[in-house]
Amino acid sequence: MSELIPTKPYMLRALHEWCVDNNLTPHLIVAVNAQTRVPMAYVKDGEIVLNVNYGATKDLHIDNDSVVFSARFGGVSQNIYVPMSAVRGIFARENGQGMFFEAESEQEDVGVSKADADVDAKVVENKEELRKGKKPVLKIVK
Numbered sequence: 001m002s003e004l005i006p007t008k009p010y011m012l013r014a015l016h017e018w019c020v021d022n023n024l025t026p027h028l029i030v031a032v033n034a035q036t037r038v039p040m041a042y043v044k045d046g047e048i049v050l051n052v053n054y055g056a057t058k059d060l061h062i063d064n065d066s067v068v069f070s071a072r073f074g075g076v077s078q079n080i081y082v083p084m085s086a087v088r089g090i091f092a093r094e095n096g097q098g099m100f101f102e103a104e105s106e107q108e109d110v111g112v113s114k115a116d117a118d119v120d121a122k123v124v125e126n127k128e129e130l131r132k133g134k135k136p137v138l139k140i141v142k
Contacts, residue, residue, distance in 0.1 A: 008084055008101055009064045015090045015099055016052060016062065024092035025053045028067065029100070030082050037081035039073045047088065050080065 019026035028050045030036060032043050042048055050071070052060060057069040058077075067082040091098025 005064060006084070008087065009062065011099055011101075012067070012084075012087060012090055013062050019090075019092045019098075020054065022092075024094050024097075025051060025056075026090055026098075027093050028052045028082070028090050029088040031086050031088050033083075033086055035081075035083045036086050037079065039078050042073060050082075051093075052090075 016026045018024075030038065030048050030050060032038060032040075032046055032048055038048050038050070051057075052067070052069070054060060057071050060069040061067070065084055067080075067084070067087065069080050070077055071080055072078070087101060089098060089100035091100075
């Protein structure tokens with residue numbers, strides 16, 4: 001039997017569509033790494049939050065491998081490339097509802113540091129807060 005396609009890109013597209021259908025603003029949480037192409041001036045603690053609403057992006061394309069689009073940062077158009085492995089979550093800005101993703105196996109193969117494990121613990125904690133109706137808060141501990 002061949003290897004199954006991961007569910008993450010499907011969930012990402014579904015939640016993006018849900019946000020748009022409900023007039024909510026979808027935001028993507030991205031862990032910035034060597035493969036990620038984002039404006040580094042807006043990266044904080046190794047992460048960036050990107051507005052992926054159709055009104056804020058141009059040529060948005062979410063496929064099984066990556067999220068690609070153009071957006072303006074400080075009035076300057078930038079081409080954005082986010083590999084699916086760098087996507088940490090998607091949520092609606094207005095109510096915080098969304099989904100956060102666990103570390104993927106390719107990240108585990110490289111080796112997970114204690115700081116990464118702490119981040120993953122915070123993500124799990126935030127998932128529990130979302131279920132209870134609280135707004136998520138992300139903190140990077142390094």
